[in-house]
Amino acid sequence: MALVSALALAVILFAVLAGPFIWRVPINEIDFAAKLQGPSWKHPLGTDDLGQDLLSRLIYGGRISIAVGFAAMVVAIFFGVLVGAIAGMSSGRVDAALMWVTDLFLSLPQLPLLLLVIYLFREPVKGVLGVEGGAFVLIVAVIGGTRWMSAARLVRAQFLSLREKEFVEAARALGASRLRQVTQHILPNALGPVIVVATIDVAAAIIAESTLSFLGLGFPSDVPTWGSVLRDAKDYLDIAPHWALFPGALIFITVLAINFIGDGLRDALDPRRVL
Amino acid sequence: MQVHRVSRQYVIRKLLIMIPSLLGISVVLFSLLALAPGDPFDELATNPAVPPEVRAALRAKFGLDDPVWMRYWHWLIALLQGDWGFSFVSRMDVSTLIMQRLPVTLIVIGASQILAIAIAIPVGVLAATRPYSLFDQVANTFAFIGFSLPTFFTGLVLILVFSIQLDWLPFVYRADIAATGWAFYWEHIKQSIMPVTVLGLFQGAALVRFVRSSVLDVIRLDYVTTARSKGIGERKVITRHVVRTALIPVVTLVALQMPIVFSGAIVTEQIFRVPGIGSLLISSMLANDTPVVMGVTFVSACLVVIFNLIADILYGWLDPRIAFR
Numbered sequence: 024m025a026l027v028s029a030l031a032l033a034v035i036l037f038a039v040l041a042g043p044f045i046w047r048v049p050i051n052e053i054d055f056a057a058k059l060q061g062p063s064w065k066h067p068l069g070t071d072d073l074g075q076d077l078l079s080r081l082i083y084g085g086r087i088s089i090a091v092g093f094a095a096m097v098v099a100i101f102f103g104v105l106v107g108a109i110a111g112m113s114s115g116r117v118d119a120a121l122m123w124v125t126d127l128f129l130s131l132p133q134l135p136l137l138l139l140v141i142y143l144f145r146e147p148v149k150g151v152l153g154v155e156g157g158a159f160v161l162i163v164a165v166i167g168g169t170r171w172m173s174a175a176r177l178v179r180a181q182f183l184s185l186r187e188k189e190f191v192e193a194a195r196a197l198g199a200s201r202l203r204q205v206t207q208h209i210l211p212n213a214l215g216p217v218i219v220v221a222t223i224d225v226a227a228a229i230i231a232e233s234t235l236s237f238l239g240l241g242f243p244s245d246v247p248t249w250g251s252v253l254r255d256a257k258d259y260l261d262i263a264p265h266w267a268l269f270p271g272a273l274i275f276i277t278v279l280a281i282n283f284i285g286d287g288l289r290d291a292l293d294p295r296r297v298l
Numbered sequence: 299m300q301v302h303r304v305s306r307q308y309v310i311r312k313l314l315i316m317i318p319s320l321l322g323i324s325v326v327l328f329s330l331l332a333l334a335p336g337d338p339f340d341e342l343a344t345n346p347a348v349p350p351e352v353r354a355a356l357r358a359k360f361g362l363d364d365p366v367w368m369r370y371w372h373w374l375i376a377l378l379q380g381d382w383g384f385s386f387v388s389r390m391d392v393s394t395l396i397m398q399r400l401p402v403t404l405i406v407i408g409a410s411q412i413l414a415i416a417i418a419i420p421v422g423v424l425a426a427t428r429p430y431s432l433f434d435q436v437a438n439t440f441a442f443i444g445f446s447l448p449t450f451f452t453g454l455v456l457i458l459v460f461s462i463q464l465d466w467l468p469f470v471y472r473a474d475i476a477a478t479g480w481a482f483y484w485e486h487i488k489q490s491i492m493p494v495t496v497l498g499l500f501q502g503a504a505l506v507r508f509v510r511s512s513v514l515d516v517i518r519l520d521y522v523t524t525a526r527s528k529g530i531g532e533r534k535v536i537t538r539h540v541v542r543t544a545l546i547p548v549v550t551l552v553a554l555q556m557p558i559v560f561s562g563a564i565v566t567e568q569i570f571r572v573p574g575i576g577s578l579l580i581s582s583m584l585a586n587d588t589p590v591v592m593g594v595t596f597v598s599a600c601l602v603v604i605f606n607l608i609a610d611i612l613y614g615w616l617d618p619r620i621a622f623r
Contacts, residue, residue, distance in 0.1 A: 123322075
């Protein structure tokens with residue numbers, strides 16, 4: 024299953040990356056004569072209410088959606104590993120305080136918080152970084168900033184057990200500094216489960232971005248992402264179902280593939296799991 | 299299984315633990331609000347009819363020049379007294395507005411959780427009693443598909459099939475149904491089917507895998523072998539001995555998933571136009587109605603904390619070892 028998924032994801036990634044060089048129809052070419060058409064040779068995935076070509080819009084949108092997914096994952100894992108490592112290495116008050124904050128963030132409802140941050144900070148960030156860049160940075164920051172907790176708890180648990188192991192003790196006895204112990208000895212051994220969490224985080228971040236765009240609070244609707252195309256399509260479900268089905272199916276297949284890959288990695292990286 | 303009483307001390311301790319988390323949530327929300335640029339008196343600044351002295355006096359009156367901690371204190375006191383501000387758009391108190399919308403959301407969330415549990419427990423238990431069988435693999439695949447399908451897409455597909463193609467169910471949720479008696483309830487049930495299904499299937503998919511692994515953990519314990527060797531039938535061993543123990547961690551998971559359920563509720567309310575707090579949140583965001591936005595966010599955070607508390611108490615009731623520790 025994981026191999027099939029890896030293949031499917033590779034196909035989607037290739038299509039999204041190489042697509043614009045092969046399929047050269049511009050994303051914003053308006054053609055009212057061809058609006059709301061189903062799939063045809065001229066427009067393989069049909070057109071939307073302005074007659075814009077869906078294939079090129081979805082290729083462009085896929086670039087953004089997947090880029091957001093990976094970037095948000097990097098942010099989340101970075102903060103998660105940082106917090107988890109600090110909590111795992113220092114015991115006592117620092118550890119307790121960091122874990123309290125982690126639990127607090129875990130109990131916050133994620134989507135309302137995401138929406139609130141975007142609502143409050145949308146305009147100023149747009150002013151500094153431009154419409155598209157601003158939306159990208161803001162969305163990546165908030166998705167990453169609300170998803171670091173599971174990685175943090177995992178890294179902390181790994182650190183707590185690893186730092187008492189003999190090989191770390193040996194390094195300590197040889198006079199390795201704390202930083203060296205962490206970066207050279209503990210972190211590499213804690214990485215397996217972190218990779219699994221990171222994989223699943225990519226999928227969750229893609230869903231989060233699509234949800235935001237679908238609700239109209241993510242990317243502005245002139246920037247096609249899979250979520251915002253779906254948002255535009257939802258009012259035309261009765262006359263142009265293809266318009267909603269293609270972006271939805273793309274989100275679904277991408278997320279499903281990433282989840283299966285994560286599951287496969289978990290099996291591969293966890294030798295203890297028998298049965 | 300003997301039912302014991304949860305000690306009062308345990309409940310009080312859990313209630314006391316709740317207070318710092320609620321305070322923490324209020325600090326997070328307030329700092330977001332305080333950090334966000336934009337000033338309620340910006341419009342006055344550009345209005346030539348308002349002299350600068352008046353503006354300064356207004357700022358002083360509403361405490362905008364106070365240090366941050368004092369503003370937080372005033373805000374918190376107002377929040378506790380039930381003064382949640384006034385909605386610019388609906389022209390009514392935020393607390394009244396939220397109270398009007400809250401029951402619908404709670405009903406939809408509650409019904410979908412019940413549906414999720416009703417699907418997840420039998421499927422998860424069956425899958426765990428026959429690990430790696432065909433049934434297990436099919437269930438596992440469907441669970442994966444279930445939580446990889448974004449709720450907004452499932453919702454649209456359901457609308458497409460059941461409202462547009464088959465024309466069985468209405469796709470807009472209406473609060474003003476002009477029927478009475480049974481017809482009234484029937485209409486309500488009919489319009490709730492799709493939102494509840496979307497949320498319930500999503501939740502259920504995530505739960506199935508958890509129930510399965512929880513049952514697998516328990517089924518290998520010695521006391522289960524003892525029960526079997528006493529000659530108790532397999533069905534009875536599973537229902538009486540295994541499931542009861544295995545469901546204890548599931549209770550926690552159901553509570554821990556409340557934040558995700560709320561996210562899902564916002565999306566489904568938006569798709570099916572259910573008049574709950576989720577669609578209130580989105581519409582007030584699109585209308586720049588900040589007091590309502592803050593209120594709804596705080597309410598949903600509080601609800602999550604309360605559900606965690608309920609789970610803790612249930613946990614103490616189901617597992618006496620926890621409460622007497």
